[in-house]
Amino acid sequence: MKRLIRYFSDISVSWKFVLAYFSILIIPVILAGFYLYYQVSESTIAQASLVMEQNLLQTKASILQNEKVIENISGILALNSDFMNFLEYEYPDLNKKIEEYQFSYSPLIENILIQNNSIHSIRIYLENIIISEMLNSYYSITVTKSSERFLEMARDKPQKKGWVSSHSAKTHVFRNIADNTQVFSYNRELFSQRQKYLGMLEIEVREEVLFSMLRDPVINEMGNVFIVDAENKIVSGNIPEYYLADISETGLKNFQAGSRKRTVEKVNGTEAIVITIPVEQIDCTIVGIFPVKNFNGEIRKSLKDIIVVLTASSVVLGVIIYFTTNMLLRRVKRLVSAMNKVRDGNLNVSVPVKSMDEFGVLALNFNRMTQRIYELVETVYKIQLMEREAELKALEAQINPHFLYNTLATISWVARREKAPEVVRMANSLAKFYRLVLSKGGTVITVEEELEMVKSYLEIQKIRFDDLFDVVYRIDERAYKYNIVKNILQPLAENSLTHGIEPKRYHGTIIIYVGLTGDKICLKVIDDGVGMNAETVKKVMQGKVERSKGSGYAVKNVLQRLKAYYGDDFSVNIFSKPGIGTTVAIEVSKDIKS
Structure with a gap:
C-alpha cells in the first residue's frame, strides 16, 4: 500500500489529474448507468402495474356485467x-x-x-x-x-x-x-x-x-389471476390446481379479503406485482400476481450492453481528460506563481489573459482582485468597528430589563412598607409579566409560562377595573410541558376585557381554557361580553382593521406569529353572538422547537 502511495506521489501532475478525473467520472457514469437501468425498470414496473390494474378492472366490469344480467333475469321472474x-x-x-x-x-x-x-x-x-x-x-x-x-x-x-x-x-x-x-x-x-x-x-x-375472462391469453402470459371469496378460498382462476385452495398456498402473504391494493412484494421468493380488487356484489376479491421478470426481462438483457457502452465511453473520456489537463496546467501554473507573489505582499502582479474561457476569466478576475485588495482590507476593518459598536448596543439593551426589574422591586418594597397591598400585587404581577414577555429574548416558552403571563396580566387588570370581572381557569396540567409561541393568550384576554366585558358596564367572566386534543394543544379565551355580529367576526379574521389597536389588530398579530412558527399546522376560530359573548379557539401542534 505504501509503495502504491509513493508511486502515485512520484508520477507527473498530468497523470494525477487523469487518474483523479478518471476515478471521479467513471463512478458517476457507472452509477448513472445503473440509475438509468433502475429508473427504466421501476418505470416499466409502474406502467405494468397500471396496465394490469386496468385489465383487472375490466375483468371486474365483465364480472359485474354478468352478475347484473343474472340479477335482471331474477327480476324478470320475481317481478x-x-x-x-x-x-x-x-x-x-x-x-x-x-x-x-x-x-x-x-x-x-x-x-x-x-x-x-x-x-x-x-x-x-x-x-x-x-x-x-x-x-x-x-x-x-x-x-x-x-x-x-x-x-x-x-x-x-x-x-x-x-x-x-x-x-x-x-x-x-x-x-x-x-x-x-x-x-x-x-x-x-x-x-x-x-x-x-x-x-x-x-x-x-x-x-x-361467469369468470370466463380470467382465461384471457394476455393476462395468462403475464401472471396468475384468482377469484378469492370471503373465507380466502380460491373459487376461480387461470390455474385449476389452486381451485378451493387457500390463497396463502400461492405464496401470497398478508392477504385481506375485500381490500384494494397495488404493491410490489415477494411471492414465493420472486418479486411480483400484486393487485387486489374487491367485487363487493359477489363478496369476492380479484387477486392478480404478476412476476416482475415478465415485464423487465428485456431490460435485464440489455444491461450488459449498457455496461460495455459505459466502459468504452469512460476510456474515451479519460484520453480527452489527459490532453485537456496538459493544456490547462500550463495556465494554472502561471496563476499559482502569481498568487504566491501576492501572498508575499506584492500587489503589482498580473497574469496575461489570452482567451476568455474559464481560466481566462479566472486570470482576469485575479488581476482585478489584486487591484481591489486594498479596498477590501479597508472595508473589513470598517465592518469590525461596526460589529464592536453593535456589541456595545446589545450590552446596553440587556441593562434596561434589569433596571426595570429593580425598579419594580423597589416599588413593591415601598408599597409593602406603606401597607399598600394592591400596589404590591400590581408591582409583582407587572414584574412577572415583563420577565415572561422578555424571557431572555426567546420567542418560544412553555404553556405553563404562557399561563403565568396571562394570569399576571389579568391580575393587574382586576385591580385596575376594581374586580369588574372574574377569571376562571380550566387547565389540563398535562399541557404544561409543551412549548408554544410566546404571548398568544394575553392579546386575546385583552380583547375579551376591552371589547367584551368593559363595554357592557357590569360584572362579567373570562374563561381561560387549555387542553390536549390528540397531537394538538387547544387554547380558548371565552367571555360573556357584548359579542360581535358575523360581519365583524369576518373582518377580524381577515385582519381588516381601521386602527392600530383593537380586536382585529390583536388577532391579526397572533395569526401572523402562528403562521411564522407553525406554517399551516394551526387553526384559529372565532364564535360570537351579540349580547351573549365571544369564544376564540386556537389549536396548534405539540411539536415546536424552543
Missing part, C-alpha cells in the same frame, strides 16, 4: 305479476298447479336458459313444491308425491338472499345424477303483490362462464 299470482294461488290439486306451470311458465324459463348459456339451472322453492329447470330438462316434486324425497331436497333450499360462493351444482339432489359442474348461486326471495312471502328463487351460474 312478473302473473307468475307471482300463479305461485301464490293455492290449487286444490298440486298436480294441476304443476301442469299449469309446465304449459304456461316453463317455456318462459326455458327461453331464458336458451338465451343465457351461463345459467346452469333455475329452481323455485315453494312451501309444497320444488321446481328445477335446466336446459332441455325439467323436474318438479310436491310434498304429497314423496314427502321423504321432498324434505331431502328442501334441505338444500337457500337460507339467505344474494350471491353464494362456488359450489357443486345441485343436479344430483334432484335427478340422482353426479354433476361436478362448479357454480355460483344467486338467490332471491319471492313475494306476491300483497308482499306475502312465497319462497326462494335460485339461479345457478356456471363458474367457467
Whole structure:
C-alpha cells in the first residue's frame, strides 16, 4: 500500500489529474448507468402495474356485467305479476298447479336458459313444491308425491338472499345424477303483490362462464389471476390446481379479503406485482400476481450492453481528460506563481489573459482582485468597528430589563412598607409579566409560562377595573410541558376585557381554557361580553382593521406569529353572538422547537 502511495506521489501532475478525473467520472457514469437501468425498470414496473390494474378492472366490469344480467333475469321472474299470482294461488290439486306451470311458465324459463348459456339451472322453492329447470330438462316434486324425497331436497333450499360462493351444482339432489359442474348461486326471495312471502328463487351460474375472462391469453402470459371469496378460498382462476385452495398456498402473504391494493412484494421468493380488487356484489376479491421478470426481462438483457457502452465511453473520456489537463496546467501554473507573489505582499502582479474561457476569466478576475485588495482590507476593518459598536448596543439593551426589574422591586418594597397591598400585587404581577414577555429574548416558552403571563396580566387588570370581572381557569396540567409561541393568550384576554366585558358596564367572566386534543394543544379565551355580529367576526379574521389597536389588530398579530412558527399546522376560530359573548379557539401542534 505504501509503495502504491509513493508511486502515485512520484508520477507527473498530468497523470494525477487523469487518474483523479478518471476515478471521479467513471463512478458517476457507472452509477448513472445503473440509475438509468433502475429508473427504466421501476418505470416499466409502474406502467405494468397500471396496465394490469386496468385489465383487472375490466375483468371486474365483465364480472359485474354478468352478475347484473343474472340479477335482471331474477327480476324478470320475481317481478312478473302473473307468475307471482300463479305461485301464490293455492290449487286444490298440486298436480294441476304443476301442469299449469309446465304449459304456461316453463317455456318462459326455458327461453331464458336458451338465451343465457351461463345459467346452469333455475329452481323455485315453494312451501309444497320444488321446481328445477335446466336446459332441455325439467323436474318438479310436491310434498304429497314423496314427502321423504321432498324434505331431502328442501334441505338444500337457500337460507339467505344474494350471491353464494362456488359450489357443486345441485343436479344430483334432484335427478340422482353426479354433476361436478362448479357454480355460483344467486338467490332471491319471492313475494306476491300483497308482499306475502312465497319462497326462494335460485339461479345457478356456471363458474367457467361467469369468470370466463380470467382465461384471457394476455393476462395468462403475464401472471396468475384468482377469484378469492370471503373465507380466502380460491373459487376461480387461470390455474385449476389452486381451485378451493387457500390463497396463502400461492405464496401470497398478508392477504385481506375485500381490500384494494397495488404493491410490489415477494411471492414465493420472486418479486411480483400484486393487485387486489374487491367485487363487493359477489363478496369476492380479484387477486392478480404478476412476476416482475415478465415485464423487465428485456431490460435485464440489455444491461450488459449498457455496461460495455459505459466502459468504452469512460476510456474515451479519460484520453480527452489527459490532453485537456496538459493544456490547462500550463495556465494554472502561471496563476499559482502569481498568487504566491501576492501572498508575499506584492500587489503589482498580473497574469496575461489570452482567451476568455474559464481560466481566462479566472486570470482576469485575479488581476482585478489584486487591484481591489486594498479596498477590501479597508472595508473589513470598517465592518469590525461596526460589529464592536453593535456589541456595545446589545450590552446596553440587556441593562434596561434589569433596571426595570429593580425598579419594580423597589416599588413593591415601598408599597409593602406603606401597607399598600394592591400596589404590591400590581408591582409583582407587572414584574412577572415583563420577565415572561422578555424571557431572555426567546420567542418560544412553555404553556405553563404562557399561563403565568396571562394570569399576571389579568391580575393587574382586576385591580385596575376594581374586580369588574372574574377569571376562571380550566387547565389540563398535562399541557404544561409543551412549548408554544410566546404571548398568544394575553392579546386575546385583552380583547375579551376591552371589547367584551368593559363595554357592557357590569360584572362579567373570562374563561381561560387549555387542553390536549390528540397531537394538538387547544387554547380558548371565552367571555360573556357584548359579542360581535358575523360581519365583524369576518373582518377580524381577515385582519381588516381601521386602527392600530383593537380586536382585529390583536388577532391579526397572533395569526401572523402562528403562521411564522407553525406554517399551516394551526387553526384559529372565532364564535360570537351579540349580547351573549365571544369564544376564540386556537389549536396548534405539540411539536415546536424552543
